[in-house]
Amino acid sequence: MGLVQRLTDPNIRKHLLRDEGEVIVDEVSHHWVVFVVPVLEYLLAIAVLIAFPFFPVDLAWLPLLLAFAIAVHATYRSLVEHMDRFVITNMRVFRVNGVFSQQLATMPLSRILDITVQKPLRGRVLGYGHFVFESAAQAQGLREIRYVARPDARDLAIQRVVQRAGLRGPKVN
Structure with missing residues (x-):
């Protein structure tokens, strides 16, 4: 494994x-409703990446870093909800x-x-x-x-x- x-x-x-x-x-x-916020965070990360061309060249790293951080947080929140099981x-x-x-x-x-x-x-x-x-x-x-x-x-x-x-x-x- x-x-x-x-x-x-x-x-x-x-x-x-x-x-x-x-x-x-x-x-x-x-319930699936707990995954709504992480999905919205993923959409926000995509929106930041779409806005990437509008940033000045010397700050081009900022939207990439921000989108990556948002996506990592959304992934972690999704895993927290997925791993929580009641038996x-x-x-x-x-x-x-x-x-x-x-x-x-x-x-x-x-x-x-x-x-x-x-x-x-x-x-x-x-x-x-x-x-x-x-x-x-x-x-x-x-x-x-x-x-x-x-x-x-x-x-x-x-x-x-x-x-x-x-x-x-x-x-x-």
């Missing part, structure tokens, strides 16, 4: 407890994020007390929402997961896994 592939692949499977029978129920990447398994939920250094936050299903799904108006129109997890722990890395596509379906998937694991009371008809 090359350096570029290691930096662009979150490699979720290496964090699974395979010996314990853990399987992925859902792997959640961010639901049959035993726990966890989040892996980070480009150069990675952070892993894990919460067993039994510790999830409440899940709030926030859907702002823009999110309702575009199909995304935010999860806020409440647990017995004070502070954790899974408190808020933002820009989740299909938040209602993801919430039902978590509730279904929790129910199948027998962590909530039996269904009452």
Whole structure:
């Protein structure tokens, strides 16, 4: 595996407890809306390059450097969003994020007390929402997961896994 592939692949499977029978129920990447700002930054870099002929010859390096810096920033922001993954398994939920250094936050299903799904108006129109997890722990890395596509379906998937694991009371008809 090359350096570029290691930096662009979150490699979720290496964090699974395979010996314990853990399987992925859902792997959640961010909604496409998080890539709008990096795309706009790329367009700005292109606009700077288009304006290149209008700069004096002695300052010709300035638009090239500026366009390169903008494109590098847009690439980094895209990678940050791409590498941020929220994973639901049959035993726990966890989040892996980070480009150069990675952070892993894990919460067993039994510790999830409440899940709030926030859907702002823009999110309702575009199909995304935010999860806020409440647990017995004070502070954790899974408190808020933002820009989740299909938040209602993801919430039902978590509730279904929790129910199948027998962590909530039996269904009452």
